[in-house]
Amino acid sequence: xxVAETALDIYSCxxxxxxxxxxxxxxxxxxxxxxxxxxxRQRMAEDGYLLLRGLLNRDQVLAARRxxxxxxxxxxxxxxxxxxxxxxxKPGTSLFFQPELAQKNNRPLQKLLYAEExxxxxxxxxxxxxxxxxxxFTWLRCISPGRGTPSHxxxxxxxxxxxxxxxxxxxxxxxxxxxxxxxxxxxSHKNQExxxxxxxxxxxxxxxxxxxxxxxxxxxxxGWLSESPTEIRRQLGGRWLVSxxxxxxxxxxxxxxxxxxxxxxxxxLRLSSDSRYQLASxxxxxxxxxxxxxxxxxxxxxxxxx
Numbered sequence: 223x224x225v226a227e228t229a230l231d232i233y234s235c236x237x238x239x240x241x242x243x244x245x246x247x248x249x250x251x252x253x254x255x256x257x258x259x260x261x262x263r264q265r266m267a268e269d270g271y272l273l274l275r276g277l278l279n280r281d282q283v284l285a286a287r288r289x290x291x292x293x294x295x296x297x298x299x300x301x302x303x304x305x306x307x308x309x310x311x312k313p314g315t316s317l318f319f320q321p322e323l324a325q326k327n328n329r330p331l332q333k334l335l336y337a338e339e340x341x342x343x344x345x346x347x348x349x350x351x352x353x354x355x356x357x358x359f360t361w362l363r364c365i366s367p368g369r370g371t372p373s374h375x376x377x378x379x380x381x382x383x384x385x386x387x388x389x390x391x392x393x394x395x396x397x398x399x400x401x402x403x404x405x406x407x408x409x410s411h412k413n414q415e416x417x418x419x420x421x422x423x424x425x426x427x428x429x430x431x432x433x434x435x436x437x438x439x440x441x442x443x444x445g446w447l448s449e450s451p452t453e454i455r456r457q458l459g460g461r462w463l464v465s466x467x468x469x470x471x472x473x474x475x476x477x478x479x480x481x482x483x484x485x486x487x488x489x490x491l492r493l494s495s496d497s498r499y500q501l502a503s504x505x506x507x508x509x510x511x512x513x514x515x516x517x518x519x520x521x522x523x524x525x526x527x528x
């Protein structure tokens with residue numbers, strides 16, 4: 223079934239995505255390849271992502287959702303008159319990036335993402351073919367109704383280690399088209415010109431001998447490729463690929479794949495996590511490991527002479 227036949231209204235960054243069959247499509251599932259690491263790697267090279275339905279234990283996913291929402295409720299961020307698991311925010315509040323809710327006191331989420339014998343770590347040992355290491359920093363998003371994340375590639379945020387680094391995007395609950403969710407740009411991971419230009423940047427690197435560039439870094443650089451999904455698709459080609467997701471689903475993708483978030487047009491928060499995995503033998507980006515990873519803070523900046 224073509225997306226164009228479903229009359230979907232899908233938005234990202236306030237723009238309605240063109241639902242023509244050559245401009246919008248569905249993510250391809252990869253569950254049939256789970257027992258064969260070689261075929262999984264071939265599919266990753268071909269598509270730049272793996273959509274795996276029900277890979278994760280649904281009860282563990284919902285436990286992580288509950289813990290996250292309980293933290294938000296304790297902070298007074300949720301509507302006290304609505305059921306907790308509905309994730310209805312308190313009127314007048316606005317949430318987006320909440321990594322502090324993913325710290326080690328969120329044991330259900332930590333277990334879901336990083337337990338050595340859990341589904342994700344076991345998958346990556348199989349897929350990567352050896353001992354696996356994950357970043358210690360967890361990207362947790364509680365997206366209020368409104369615009370989704372602009373188009374980007376992960377490499378500009380975490381490219382100081384191996385390029386054979388993979389993101390696991392995990393929806394913490396059902397995410398239908400109204401709530402939005404992850405979307406990826408077809409074949410964008412194969413665009414070598416993009417990798418040599420935008421993909422060669424480091425959002426925390428700046429010119430020490432250029433005051434204007436230093437000021438930019440001090441003020442923060444978001445690293446977005448574009449806030450217009452229509453323009454990026456026009457420039458790079460391919461289709462935007464979308465899906466609806468259930469608790470237990472995961473999308474794994476490479477650092478060179480252009481992706482973004484659909485707008486949340488529901489009345490509730492959209493919860494998801496991003497975690498990163500690589501072979502333990504490969505170099506790792508120092509910004510995202512340790513007891514208190516520096517991330518994009520001042521300790522993570524790197525000056526250069528331009």
